[in-house]
Amino acid sequence: MSGLLSVSDVSVAFGEARVLDSVSLSVRRGEFVGLVGPNGAGKTTLLRAINGVREPDAGTVSVDGDRQADCSAKAWSRRVATVPQDTSVSFAFRVEDVVEMGRAPHRRRTQFGTSERDRRRVEDALELTNTVDLRDRRIDELSGGERQRVFVARALAQDTPLLALDEPTASLDVNHQVEILRLVRDLVGDGRAGLAAIHDLELAARFCDRLALLSDGVIRAVGPPETVLRSGALDPAFETTTAIATNPVTGTPTVTAGADIDEGRATVVSDARRVHVVGGGRIGSHAIASLRRVGHEPSAGVLRTGDVAFETAESLGVPIVTTPAAGPVDPDAVATAHELAGDASVVVLADVEIGPRQWTLDLAEGAPAVVLLEERSLSERLHSGDRARERYERLRERATIVDPGDVLSAVEAAAGPVEQPADD
């Protein structure tokens, strides 16, 4: 399992602008590596340096030990096949003709027709990409997803150990995005290597074995998706605040960008408050993120590890108190939560459940101001007796009660104006 593609210290400059700065990367056989990073990071330029379209100003690219600088265009195109970003074709070539163009690197100039070997490769490529039925259709009459498959087929017909793909999923519907990446991953499984620029971080994380994060022409991180998609690496690269969570369906990371920005609203409150949020799930998670976004200082807990709100809070750097995902709530954690809540000027109960021990109510009762976010009725959330119901009703009398979406205004209302020191 040695590196098939090896890029070492590659630099590319356009005039004064350095687009790639001493980039090194290697891709092994059987490996699908995703190139991620913001627009203008140099992803496409790196692919161009690899497929030979743009000769690097410094550094070397080699495939299987052969250096690109030593290879002719034709020889290199037997090593690297490219699926271009823009597959729109305005010419009426038949699909089969386009796929057959992938055989160009393997042909002598004097060869006019198609050899038996060419035909076999084209046939295989059509079959693997499920484009056999399209073979006689005109390429300019296909949908974007179909066209993308045809260009993957062309790259396969090229019969190269390395597949380079530039944004193979851009401008495709979600179903086709998944279809194409699944296809590439399967093809890579057959002993090829794949390298794709993918702007969609979540798709990249889902389908690639490793990710390389590129920004400003420099590789910031390389490794398995879970290690690359971390706010610490993503935030400076994308110049935003990200929140990372685990996709409940695929189990791979999901990334929410602009976690600190809310469109159409003043982004920062003038008077930041300490707010403690009790309750997890979707509503708790949203409350924590919203408060954080406008500049408040939320804390949260007790949250079970693995709760959505737990991941949100952790990725935003919000102080939390946790208890294991299963089993009874850790009494020590409750005690710590009391410390956090005691420090807060507002306590938010985010559609909380009230258990037999009623610790959620304990946390609220001592607070100077309370906000109750209610979505479900109390009886759905109450797992305790009448005493608990009475306590909650008493809390309601002095609390600000709102729908979960209105948490910010409720916190403002509950806390009241900040006392200004009187002028003399």
Next chain:
Amino acid sequence: MRIRRRATLWSSALLAALAAVVLVSATIGPVELSLSVVTKAALNAVGVPSGLSLSVGTASFAGLPLPWPAIDVQYTYPFAFSVPETSELIVREVRLPRIVLGAVVGFALGGAGTVMQGFFRNPMADPSIIGVSTGAAVGAVATIALPALIPFGLQPAAFVGAVVTAFAVYLLATEGGRTPVATLLLAGVAVQTFLGAVVSFLLLQSGESLEEAVYWLMGNLYGAGWGDVEMTLPAIVVLFVALVPFARDLNVLMLGEEDARTLGIPVEWTKRLLLALSSLLTAAAVAVAGVIGFVGLIVPHMMRLVVGPDHRLLLPTSALAGAVFLVVTDTLARANPQELPVGIVTAALGAPFFLFLLRRREVHEL
């Protein structure tokens, strides 16, 4: 073998059509001749090269006689049908040379136009897009208007003007070893405009010979002889044969230059070669026939509608269709009691037909 069979089939059909229009065209003229007489006379004129000999002749260059190698080709004529002598003379020495030259020129323009359209990925491209025709016009008109300045004959002057212009446009559009086609196109337009001014100026200076110059500018095959054919045909055949192996590369280039590079085409080198070959092809044609517009523009479009975009098919069929088209239009041009320059006929017929295709949305992209 599908593509090869299709190419052979289409080429044979067009060759047959070409033979037919050549023969029919030869029956038309001030003296009406029957098709059988024309056919026999034409077959009698078919010569098979049977020997070569090299001799040293003299060519005068700028008034100085210079030794000049000459290749003499001996022909044998396999057919000897009996045909009335005057008819044979008319067919063989008057009509056929002109018709054959028309076919050769049309072939060159159709082929060069196909290459340029594919190369530029632009439906408005024609063989003269980088200024070949305008360059030839400068050479030709200068020879006509200022014969004292240019002593080596109209056709060489036109050829040199064409090649120099194409090369100048190429140099103007090239920077750092790369020649973007958009730059090439714009440089071509600018140079053509400039040379157009030069031609207009020369026309003003041409005095008595204005009519001759204008006639040349409109493109015509009047007075063509076997000498013109002998000079043009071999060059055009060689250039065309050199282009054919690049048909496949043209297909790949149509997908874009970056794509072509990833499919192993050395793009800049191939572009340079295609540009040189097709410019020479055009130059050889316009040097003998003058500026014949529209053939190289509409014929490739028409053939693309019929045979599709694959240049392995499109290149030979467009060239042959160009030959047929020019023979037909030149026949119309000379069938007129007052003979017209063929350039007028090609443009007058070609433009409305092109508009018809355009309106029917048959021609939108390449």
